[in-house]
Amino acid sequence: MKYVDEFREPDKAKALIKEINKVSESAINYLSNGKKKEKIKIMEVCGGHTHAIFKYGIEEILPPTVELIHGPGCPVCIMPRGKIDEAIELAGNSQVIFVTFGDTMRVPGSKKSLMQAKAEGADIRMVYSPLDALKIARENPDKEVVFFAIGFETTAPSTALTVLQAEQEGIENFSLFANHVLVMPALQALLSSPDLQLDGFVGPGHVSTVIGTNPYQIIAEKYRKPIVISGFEPLDILQSIWMVLKQFSEGRCEVENQYTRLVTEKGNNPGLNAIKKVFTVRSLFEWRGLGEIPDSGLEISPEYKQFDAEFKFSLSNKKVADNKACQCGEILKGVLKPWQCKVFGTACTPETPIGACMVSSEGACAAYYQYGKNNPKILVNSNR
């Protein structure tokens, strides 16, 4: 397929791997800095990257000195149990049609998932675009249609534009249960963690099409970690890993952009403006596995309160702690590998997920479970 196959050519991958092998030696020498360092730990932030890395078996062809840590960039995975409970509470209101993207359906709350709530009779509908929720609102004027808005800055513009469209059309029976999250505060929280063991980042691609590369400067400047914004095809990812290693080998620490075919420095202005118009930053948002992170979420700004489900309905706002057995936090920080978690593959599986990383196919544990389960080769490689 044109514009896809070109980014999956095995010969080009082989050439890149050769270069990665070459540069990884000088990279590890630079990072060792007198003390012996065994591995260069690079985090791919985005769940889409995690998925591609497993799908193409990229970890298997990397040199043993390069280890990938799978980051928190899956908006479905990081949704805390309390939020799912609130979603179920909204959906259970007989006046409400609750509208959501399909992949939130299986996320476990403290007692059940939206999928179970639907089976028990809640009117929950799956859509592919927030505009479809608006259509449902037009068709059901006597019901309140609540859209479960989730995602990073990637999906926030389309939700914001839907609100603006609803305002323009004067649709009053539509509101958002807004749970958008922001990528930079989460990364900064990770970077401030004392047990962090990361050397560099493969930066998220889709989210950067909206926010651009400028916001990442702080990672290079303050936290002294190189970051390369990457596309999602296997050759994109390999090239980005090479670019991170190259920075080490040359003693540089910068924000670089591999995904130049879509990502610019400044990002997408109309998208950013729509977010700014409709949302304000939440002072605190809870992430499954990572806890509460300041300024890491979006809520509807006062001017658009009439579209805010949290304002229209009084929600219990109960905090539900993560399951104690779950070690997602350690996995997201690179301290543990998924299969080192106590409940991985036993109590926690994709059918009955306990932790964030097992929920969606983009979570690190789900990817390990799906693509690496029982595969000694993958486990051995990861264990090197």
Added chain:
Amino acid sequence: MTNTQIRQKNITLSHGNGGKVMQDLINDVFVSNFDNPILGQLEDRASLDLANIVSSGDRLAFTTDSYVVDPLFFPGSDIGKLAVNGTVNDLAVGGAKPLYLSCSVIIEEGLPIATLRQVATSMKIAANLAGVQIVTGDTKVVDRGAADKLFINTAGIGVIRRGVNVSAANLQPGDTIIVNGSIGNHGAAILVTREELALSGEIESDCQALNGLIDTILEVCPQVRAMRDATRGGLATVVNEFANASNVGIRLFEESIPVDEAVKGVCEILGLDPMYLANEGKLVAVVPRSHSETVLAAMRSHPAGKNSSIIGEVTDTSSGTVTLKTIFGTERIVDMLIGDRLPRIC
């Protein structure tokens, strides 16, 4: 028996009441279409001549399946064609020669009779192509909302040929895995047809009867170890079922698995994997390696198998595990379908 053409436009509850209105509907829509002497007797059961059955093999094969696809009509097929071919294929992949089908319909009040007629005609054409007869049936009408438009159940009877013993538990290390063409077309066609995705494309369902192709395979290789049609759950699920049942490993080769460009495109947009998409005319056959080239050539000579491809091999390692050799030469697990493959949001 009257041949009155029914005049109403839509199905009403009286079409399921057991009386004359129902008789007229059955005669007009089903009996006239399916048109065979066994059904024509209009008894409560079909009487099947045993001599005819016994002459074809030494074991009876019996299967049933219900069809609830939405929408009823989609590019390349419809619920009627699906209901015939699906059941024919379930019989055929067991090494059976399909002979007779039943047809039970559950109709939602209000369904246009023209729609029902179109489905029945489609079933008739599919049955003729597959060489089977629809010999008995049932009609129920339920209140609006109690069913979605039209559900069809077909049961099928076939006869398993003497000496043929296909089973998912028969795989031996060294065997070869063959598929009869590109995968995922049916699943992708249904996805594209669903309005909410606002996608358009020219993907047709691969819905077809496989009994002709299977005749060809069994002719050159009666020792076929296992065959299964890769319907719901797709190719990935079938090979996992094989590996589990036989307690062997299976290694697939990514570059040999045929996928149409348009299906690849839909999968790229929605974040789906064609290996998990449903098929309705694809079978996965496992044959001894010594027969693989002969079987492949025979399959390619049949219209239902012209794009057949050897896609993998049975190994003696990691029992019950399916792996995929990727285009990069790496190897990863191919698991069963877990939950629904819902499109990713970002």
